[in-house]
Amino acid sequence: MSAAEFITVSNKNGIATITLNRPDLRNAINDQMRAELIEAFNEAGADKEVRGIILTGAGKGFCSGGDIGGMRARLDAPAGEVAFNGWKRQQSTHRGVAAIHGISKPVIAAVNGAAFGLGLDMALACDFIIAAEGAKMSMSFVKRGLVSDGGGMYFLPRRVGLAKAKELILTAKVVETEEALRIGMIDRVATPEALLEQAQAWAEELTIGSPAAIALTKEIIDRTFESTDEQVFSMGRKAQAICYTTAEHRKSVEDFLNKTSK
Missing domain, CATH: 3.90.226.10 (2-enoyl-CoA Hydratase; Chain A, domain 1)
Known part of the structure; x- marks a missing residue:
């Protein structure tokens, strides 16, 4: 700054x-x-x-x-x-x-x-x-x-x-x-x-979670009172699709699977 x-x-x-x-x-x-x-x-x-x-x-x-x-x-x-x-x-x-x-x-x-x-x-x-x-x-x-x-x-x-x-x-x-x-x-x-x-x-x-998940969650929750349930569901679907692609999600799934496979 x-x-x-x-x-x-x-x-x-x-x-x-x-x-x-x-x-x-x-x-x-x-x-x-x-x-x-x-x-x-x-x-x-x-x-x-x-x-x-x-x-x-x-x-x-x-x-x-x-x-x-x-x-x-x-x-x-x-x-x-x-x-x-x-x-x-x-x-x-x-x-x-x-x-x-x-x-x-x-x-x-x-x-x-x-x-x-x-x-x-x-x-x-x-x-x-x-x-x-x-x-x-x-x-x-x-x-x-x-x-x-x-x-x-x-x-x-x-x-x-x-x-x-x-x-x-x-x-x-x-x-x-x-x-x-x-x-x-x-x-x-x-x-x-x-x-x-x-x-x-x-x-x-x-802030322990994925930055992408936190950012998308904030954006949706901040609009909840002005939105219908279907609008919130729609925003959630799109946000989840983005989260599927993040490195944090991939790593967390791989870590979980590796632990359960032992």
């Missing part, structure tokens, strides 16, 4: 940890950080040595949401340009969320502190969420007169159900880890000191 100012990337045992790195601003997202985040995910997706990804934040917070400087610039724009400029910025936001959600490798959000607004949307875009004890989460958009624009209206109902998602979005309620775990907003809780260690171990566990 080219030099980045607001994103850091490290690798351990095939797991890339992508860290939002503006700790003085609780990792608020600005345009440059978003571009660096997209680049980091694209590079991790293309790197055959990377099997899984952890997304976390530097310092005390995961991500406080969109940078207030961008909001101020939006208000200062000429009235006739506000809507079109906003549309273009939204495209950039959605490219960032799509880079997280659309990657073919398992992604765990390690929420080390506050995840508000767009920060929570980004965590929800990951496949799994583990949060540190004491972390707080909020769909805080209505407090700024805005709608959830980073995918939260898509991802949150799939985790907590439609009515609960509406309640959390419309009230901007701050949810702490125990409640978040109880309602299914997050999947696991860890102590702050053990958060990244447990995320690493979980990521390694999730």
Whole structure:
């Protein structure tokens, strides 16, 4: 990855940890950080040595949401340009969320502190969420007169159900880890000191299988709620045909047959 100012990337045992790195601003997202985040995910997706990804934040917070400087610039724009400029910025936001959600490798959000607004949307875009004890989460958009624009209206109902998602979005309620775990907003809780260690171990566990099988499984499951049973079956048939041709499948069958023939 080219030099980045607001994103850091490290690798351990095939797991890339992508860290939002503006700790003085609780990792608020600005345009440059978003571009660096997209680049980091694209590079991790293309790197055959990377099997899984952890997304976390530097310092005390995961991500406080969109940078207030961008909001101020939006208000200062000429009235006739506000809507079109906003549309273009939204495209950039959605490219960032799509880079997280659309990657073919398992992604765990390690929420080390506050995840508000767009920060929570980004965590929800990951496949799994583990949060540190004491972390707080909020769909805080209505407090700024805005709608959830980073995918939260898509991802949150799939985790907590439609009515609960509406309640959390419309009230901007701050949810702490125990409640978040109880309602299914997050999947696991860890102590702050053990958060990244447990995320690493979980990521390694999730990536023991064939990369092709994992990627195809993710693609199909992510479409399940929008697809009919026959569409899912059809996607599964095609995915299985691809898996039949992989080196991992061939080796596993040969190993099994060799063991049983002894």
